[in-house]
Amino acid sequence: MILIAVIALDGVIPFDLSTPCEVFGRVSVPGTPEPYRVMVCGEKKIVKAEPFDLQVRWDLSHLARAHTIIVPGIDTTNAKIPETVIRAIRDAAEAGTRIASICTGTFVLAATGLLDGLDATTHWAAAAQLAKRYPKIRVDPNVLYVDNGQILTSAGAAAGIDLCLHMVRQDYGAAVAAQTARLSVVPLERTGGQSQFIVQEPAASSPDIAPLLTWLLEHLSEPITLEMIAQQSQTSTRTLSRYFKAQTGTTPLQWLLSARVRRAQELLEKSNLRAEGIAQSVGFESVSAFRVCFYRRVGTTPQRYRQHFASSGEPRAFSIS
DNA sequence: AGCCAATCCCGCCATG
DNA sequence: GGCATGGCGGGATTGG
Numbered sequence: 001m002i003l004i005a006v007i008a009l010d011g012v013i014p015f016d017l018s019t020p021c022e023v024f025g026r027v028s029v030p031g032t033p034e035p036y037r038v039m040v041c042g043e044k045k046i047v048k049a050e051p052f053d054l055q056v057r058w059d060l061s062h063l064a065r066a067h068t069i070i071v072p073g074i075d076t077t078n079a080k081i082p083e084t085v086i087r088a089i090r091d092a093a094e095a096g097t098r099i100a101s102i103c104t105g106t107f108v109l110a111a112t113g114l115l116d117g118l119d120a121t122t123h124w125a126a127a128a129q130l131a132k133r134y135p136k137i138r139v140d141p142n143v144l145y146v147d148n149g150q151i152l153t154s155a156g157a158a159a160g161i162d163l164c165l166h167m168v169r170q171d172y173g174a175a176v177a178a179q180t181a182r183l184s185v186v187p188l189e190r191t192g193g194q195s196q197f198i199v200q201e202p203a204a205s206s207p208d209i210a211p212l213l214t215w216l217l218e219h220l221s222e223p224i225t226l227e228m229i230a231q232q233s234q235t236s237t238r239t240l241s242r243y244f245k246a247q248t249g250t251t252p253l254q255w256l257l258s259a260r261v262r263r264a265q266e267l268l269e270k271s272n273l274r275a276e277g278i279a280q281s282v283g284f285e286s287v288s289a290f291r292v293c294f295y296r297r298v299g300t301t302p303q304r305y306r307q308h309f310a311s312s313g314e315p316r317a318f319s320i321s
Numbered sequence: 322a323g324c325c326a327a328t329c330c331c332g333c334c335a336t337g
Numbered sequence: 338g339g340c341a342t343g344g345c346g347g348g349a350t351t352g353g
Contacts, residue, residue, distance in 0.1 A: 226329060236343045241330065253329060253351090289352060 001034050002171060005066035008042040008056050009074055009085065009108070012049045015157050016072030016102045023164035026183045029172050039066070043082050050075065060088045066097060068167065072160070073103030077126050081111045090114065093150065100152040100167065102160035109153065110134045119146045123156040143249045173308075174265040209233070209247050213255075220260055221283045226252055260284065261297045268306040275302050 006020050017040065024036040041063060042056035063069055069092055089112045093099055101109045106122035107130060109115050116136040121127070127141035140146065145154035145163040154163035169177035212233050216224070229252050230240040244252050260282040267278045279290035294302050 237329085238331085238343045238345095239341085242342090245331090251330065285352070292351090 001032075002036050002067045003065060004036055004038045004068050004070060005058075005063050006038060006040045006070045006072060007060075007063070007085065007089075007108075008040050008047045008049070008054055008072070009079070009081070010044075010048045011074040011076055011079055012047060012054070013073040013075055013103065013157075014049050014052075016105065016160055017049065017054075019072070019102060019157075019160040020070045020164050023161060023168065023180065027168055027172065027176060027180045028183070029176055035172060035176075043084055060084060063088045063092050063097075064095070066092065068098040068100065070164075071099070071101040071105035071108045073101075073105045073123065073157075074108070075104075077104050077107045077129060079107075081108050086112050096150070098150055098152070098167070100154070100163060102154050102163065103156050106130060106153045109151065110137060114151055115153070118148045118151060120148075120153040121146050121155050121159075122153065125156075140249075169265075173269050174262060175269045178266070209243055213248075216256060217259060220256075220263055221281050223283065223285065224256060257293055258297060261294055264290070264294060264302065265298065265305065268302055278302070 004020060004024050006017060008017060021038050021040070024038050027035045029035040039058045039062055040054075040056055041058045041060055042054075043060055045056060047054040047056055069089065071089075085108070089099065089109070093112070093114050099109065099114065101122075103123045104126055106115070106120055107126070110120070110130060110133070115134065119138045119140055120130070121140050121143050122130050124141045127139050130137065131139040141155070143155065144159040145152060145166060147166065152163060152167070154160050165177050165181055168180055212229070215232055216229070226237050226240070230237040233240055233243075235243075241251065244250075244255070248255055250258075263282045264278050267273055267281065271278075273281070275290065276287050279287045282290075284290035284293065291302065294305075298305060300308075
């Protein structure tokens with residue numbers, strides 16, 4: 001059982017607060033009766049959360065017991081963060097607790113200093129302000145979320161769902177995460193793979209690349225070159241690269257490799273295919289290429305990954321980045 | 322590890 | 338001038 005502590009500060013955004021409650025609360029793992037327990041913790045008993053007040057059941061002392069701490073967004077980025085909260089988060093970080101923020105919750109993490117020198121993201125409208133106030137943080141407004149290993153941050157509201165599902169994937173594997181997404185309100189495409197990095201609606205004039213991503217997923221197992229992708233979307237490689245980056249925040253090949261690794265993760269969990277078979281069926285030319293690519297993205301080898309998820313319902317450590 | 326070839330990626334710039 | 342496009346060069350990455 002993984003204990004999730006959600007911090008409720010004055011001005012907390014109800015949507016962001018609910019996100020981890022909903023997502024982690026819906027996770028179902030065969031053989032594990034309670035995969036997650038979510039506790040909403042506050043520094044005060046009554047927390048203002050427009051348009052209502054929250055009565056919080058637990059205090060900050062529970063942060064020390066938590067496996068993961070989540071800081072939801074707050075409605076003003078200028079709020080003074082209580083010293084007790086900053087202290088509690090720092091102490092937890094020191095102890096190795098996984099810490100994640102949603103939306104403007106990133107400002108709270110920034111105030112603790114834990115983000116210095118790291119990549120981070122927040123609501124797009126607040127990104128410039130974050131970068132200005134905390135020059136040591138590399139702010140990237142173009143991604144849904146950033147995973148630094150122990151510290152994670154996510155963009156506005158809906159991205160919080162993606163971040164939570166990402167953590168579910170780390171803890172219990174891709175199949176469980178996909179199942180959780182199905183039970184939740186999240187459209188399937190957004191989770192299993194394709195729009196993991198989609199941030200912006202396409203500008204009115206530019207073509208929407210969502211159909212292209214679908215096409216890529218359908219042809220994962222075949223050798224695909226930039227040239228082919230460009231042909232599929234009826235443009236030059238140059239223009240394709242531009243649109244792709246603008247809408248996904250990554251490049252076509254990088255996206256494709258990530259999608260292949262994600263598919264491989266599912267196969268490792270669900271099938272008995274050997275590494276060679278998996279490498280081939282997700283479109284890698286060679287097993288060695290597959291291993292290298294897998295390791296770079298998941299932080300462990302395919303075999304170890306399978307051992308972790310296939311053999312038992314035990315949650316894995318959160319050491320992957 | 323380290324090498325080589327192929328491919329990708331992106332700034333720059335000409336074109337429409 | 339502003340804007341989107343796409344060819345080119347070459348540094349960066351990947352695959353073998």
